[in-house]
Amino acid sequence: MNLDILIQSTYAAFSNNQLQQSMFLIDYTRKLVDAHHCSSSVSSLDAAICLEQGFVRKENEDCVLALHGLLPETGKVFGLFLICDGMGGHAHGQQAACLAIQTIIKYIFPLLLSGRASSHDWHSVLTHGVEQANRAIYQRNLQALQGIPLPTPDNGAQVVGTGFMGTTLTAALLVDTTAYVANVGDSRAYLYTPQRGLTRITRDHSIVAALLAQNVITEEEAYHHHQRNQITRCLGHAVPVDIDSFIVDLPRNAILLLCSDGLWEMTRDQRIAAILQLYGASAEQMTRQLLRLAMEGGALDNIGFVVVQLDGQLVNDLRHGRV
Secondary structure, three states, X not given: OOHHHHXXXXXXXXXXXXXXXXXXXXXXXXXXXXXXXXXXXXXXXXXXXXXXOOOOOOOOOEEEEEEEEEOOOOOOEEEEEEEEEEEOOHHHHHHHHHHHHHHHHHHHHHHHOOOOHHHOOXXXXXXXXXXXXXXXXXXXXXXXXXXXXXXXXXXXXXXXXXXXXXXXXXEEEEEOOEEEEEEEOOOEEEEEEOOOEEEEOOOOOEHHHHHHHOOOOOHHHHOOOOOOOOXXXXXXXXXXXXXXXXXXXXXXXXXXXXXXXXXXXXXXXXXXXXXHOOOOOOHHHHHHHHHHHHHHOOOOOOEEEEEEEOOHHHHHHHHOOOO
16 A cells, blocks of 8 residues: 555645545554555556645635555555545535545445455446445435534534535546546546547536537537536435446556546646656656646636556656666
């Protein structure tokens, strides 16, 4: 288990005033250390995260997480990468996004470290984890409708009443050279390879995506449409939830990008591709460049994303002149 990327996730949550999430991650890290799930072996994955408030929003309702390491049973690489964009007001949206991530971690991560990885159907595992996250948020919404106080949010205020909470989710579970991807809403997963360039794995569940599919609007018009922020699917609205899922075979030189609309809407796919194609750049360097693009685009929304390079060893070799 690579602690560096987990510490990155913890720091990002803390610096964005997501205190409940950061305390959860600190406690989870402590449990991993106590259980000796931290190995000195180095994963070949190179991952970095970004979580920024942007110029307009008062709070950050995006939530990101990255975990990766080696499976104890086989020594093969694994990774769990999540991006959520919460909705329902500052406290509610942030709670929903963080609750989704915490629920998925608690379900999937023990299975990765169980020593029985080869016996699991990882596609079903990821889908079931998303279903559990949806059920957890939906239950919170039922409690709010009944006037039952919800757990205290980060700002210390008690949440009571009929406020709806929900979140988008895009998740990628990597096991060896296969990515299992699930999404609900308009947060996205992209795959970049030098051979095929940038391709989008997920499909947006939004009004503008439906209009675009019907050729009512152009792709450029979708970025400025007055209904561009209205999604048609999210976690927490109903049980069961309709989940899109994908299985992607990953070449050695693949790069995965998971992001909220705060990145892709403030940039464009071709500009994202230009960053990801930087030969020899680390995931951290790509993250800084992508954040710069989003800031230059106005940073009108929260910005959350994860960059994952499969062959991190190649990056290290290039940096040290071994290639």
